[in-house]
Amino acid sequence: SWDEYFESIPTNKLPPLAEEDLASFAVEDGSAPEELEIRAYWCERLLDEAMERPWIVKDNPHVAAWLKAQAPALAKLNELSKRPKFYSPQVHEQPGGPLYEANDALVHGPIRKIPQLLKARTMLAIGEGRLDDAISDWETSYLISGYLADSPTVIHLLIGIACNGLTQESAYSIIFHPAVTQTQLQRMRSFRQRHICSYNAVKPFNIGERFFMLSSICNMARSGEIDVFTDESKKWVEPTEPSSLRLLGRRLLWNFDTVMKNGNAVYDRMVEMQKIEDDGKRIEAWDEFDEYVNRVSKEATPSEKHPFRYLARVVTREGRSTLLSQVLEVLFSPALSAVNKAVVRSKVQNDLVELGLALVLYQKEHGKFPAKLEQLVPKYVKEIPPDRLNSRPLGYRSTGDGVLLYTASHDGIDSGGYNDGNNDADDIAIFTPNMRPVKPKGAEGEKDAESPPLESK
Secondary structure, X not given: OHHHXXXXXXXXXXXXXXXXXXXXXXXXXOOOOOHHHHHHHHHHHHHHHHHHOOOOHHHOHHHHHHHHHOHHHHHHHHHHOOXXXXXOOOOXXXXXXXXXXXXXXXXXXXXXXXXXXXXXXXXXXXXOOOHHHHHHHHHHHHHHHHHHHOOOOHHHHHHHHHHHHHHHHHHHHHHOOOOOOHHHHHHHXXXXXXXXXXXXXXXXXXXXXXHHHHHHHHHHHHHOOOOOEOOOOOOEOOOOXXXXXXXXXXXXXOOHHHHHHHHHHHHHHHHHHHOOOOHHHHHHHHHHHHHHHHHHHHHOOOOOOOHHHHHHHHHOHHHHHHHHHHHHHHHHOHHHHHXXXXXXXXXXXXXXXXXXXXXXXXXXXXXXXXXXXXXXXXOXXXXXXXXXXXXXXXXXXXXXXXXXXXXXXOOOOOOOOOOOOOOOOOOEEEEOHHHOOOOOOOOOOOXXXXXXXXXXX
């Protein structure tokens, strides 16, 4: 990995810190930062710079040397990515162990680093004018993202979505490169059409997340504990076998069949919401579901104003069981609403890439970009998709020799395509260098309702 390779680089071989770099360190007394802090800073920054924009070897020799060392592994990865199936067995070292640790290994493991590696090498190839090589790495990253997103757990899906974001950012740089040819653009379009990824959460919700919830209920029925991991080590703790008397008492307290039935009903509802084809309506359905979860949270919490109302619920076995199922709903549900929005953002990124390819193909044939997106129909695209995040038309501006295409994101506020990279509600945009969006006017951190002027270079 890059982190491991970076450890072999002597500190005196790293770039010197400029005055503006020191602002990144929390040094209150004005003293110089520690060596470990400096190394951590450069480890992150060098890779970020290699992924941010096209570059050449002399701009970033350390990352260039790392990429050269990775060439055999990447060649094998390119070959493997062409296989029709992706497997992630999530095998645990102990029979019957939880999926938690396997997921934890996936989150922090090497597969998450692969798209970073590919994007850095793609940007190097673009900087050196090797667009065919850049497209090859983009294709590999695109396939890996799709395989991950099509897996049966949410953690795979989210990593696939994150990988897709890096992959499509690479595509933007290729599409708007001044030397890109129509043949190369058609190659990218054909590849995307042959390998369509739906980025849909139906399978992860219906399989992975549902069984995580059912596993928790089974563990609780067996051990009395909702969380079967220790707080410090997060290692698997074998649930203790209760005595017959304790087991009988637990079954008298709760009806776990009721808990499981209610839990399954919630996941049935989430799966049906994910099957809604219209992205805007699906987001609305999830917003309603969030309101439902908030109501359930209040119902499951004792109230000082109405203590007897809460006590009445826990008197009966069915009442306690329903209450327990509501607690589990509150624990498992909130993060899944955010998953849906991440899915939609990923689809928007794919829409922008497809339209970006069409725009540049139009420009290659006509000598300028179209004044309106509708001019792309039907020769370059079958139809212009709406902004999936808010069901409005996509933002589009053209000066003939430059173009800006963007979504106004979840909040529906048109910021002219500006995105500072710190907010998932920010706009998503693709643009030529002379149409780069600028930060909206107004208070820090706020968006103006009106679009800002565009900066020309």
